Amino acid sequence: GENVEQHPSTLSVQEGDSAVIKCTYSDSASNYFPWYKQELGKRPQLIIDIRSNVGEKKDQRIAVTLNKTAKHFSLHITETQPEDSAVYFCAANEGYSTLTFGKGTMLLVSP
Amino acid sequence: DGGITQSPKYLFRKEGQNVTLSCEQNLNHDAMYWYRQDPGQGLRLIYYSQIVNDFQKGDIAEGYSVSREKKESFPLTVTSAQKNPTAFYLCASTADQGPYIRGYGYTFGSGTRLTVV
Numbered sequence: 001g002e003n004v005e006q007h008p009s010t011l012s013v014q015e016g017d018s019a020v021i022k023c024t025y026s027d028s029a030s031n032y033f034p035w036y037k038q039e040l041g042k043r044p045q046l047i048i049d050i051r052s053n054v055g056e057k058k059d060q061r062i063a064v065t066l067n068k069t070a071k072h073f074s075l076h077i078t079e080t081q082p083e084d085s086a087v088y089f090c091a092a093n094e095g096y097s098t099l100t101f102g103k104g105t106m107l108l109v110s111p
Numbered sequence: 112d113g114g115i116t117q118s119p120k121y122l123f124r125k126e127g128q129n130v131t132l133s134c135e136q137n138l139n140h141d142a143m144y145w146y147r148q149d150p151g152q153g154l155r156l157i158y159y160s161q162i163v164n165d166f167q168k169g170d171i172a173e174g175y176s177v178s179r180e181k182k183e184s185f186p187l188t189v190t191s192a193q194k195n196p197t198a199f200y201l202c203a204s205t206a207d208q209g210p211y212i213r214g215y216g217y218t219f220g221s222g223t224r225l226t227v228v
Binding site: 001006009034036042043044045046049089097098099100101102103104 | 142144146151152153154155156159161167169170201216217219220221222
């Protein structure tokens with residue numbers, strides 16, 4: 001089955017800095033890669049996703065890049081704000097049915 | 112509330128007891144999922160169902176059981192065979208029979224925190 005590795009497990013940045021979270025996956029057949037944000041005590045929410053037919057996707061301050069050859073994808077957050085503080089999960093599809101998640105990155109943005 | 116309702120929000124289980132976690136969605140989604148979340152472990156798949164009256168085991172199904180008698184409901188029973196059930200349980204759903212087909216990803220419920228006492 002699919003295996004998704006996520007790094008770093010924790011990330012501390014100053015407000016206004018950029019943050020990058022990286023994930024690798026094992027199954028070359030995977031072709032859908034979503035990112036979820038989970039604030040403390042709340043449900044995970046989809047913030048951005050990318051499919052394998054594109055290399056990069058942007059939505060305001062967040063972007064995701066995908067390198068299918070190397071089997072890795074990354075989340076980039078620019079101009080970080082305190083409200084970006086949360087746990088971020090990457091995921092990859094396993095066939096048509098399910099998502100396999102990374103172990104999460106706790107992002108702390110200090111004012 | 113996001114179209115998926117999980118109840119209760121907090122649940123306490125005694126040793127040797129079975130407990131059932133409720134998950135109901137009004138999104139008309141075909142596929143439903145149960146994940147377990149532990150600190151530092153991410154989300155691990157317990158069971159999933161793509162259509163009514165059918166479900167599949169995930170990576171950590173031992174000690175759990177599910178049913179899918181109605182499209183909108185996918186309850187999870189934590190049995191006494193689950194030796195370490197204390198965790199945060201998340202239910203999710205997606206349109207079609209999986210998250211990839213139209214790239215909608217999952218919609219999650221707000222979770223149930225289960226504690227063994």
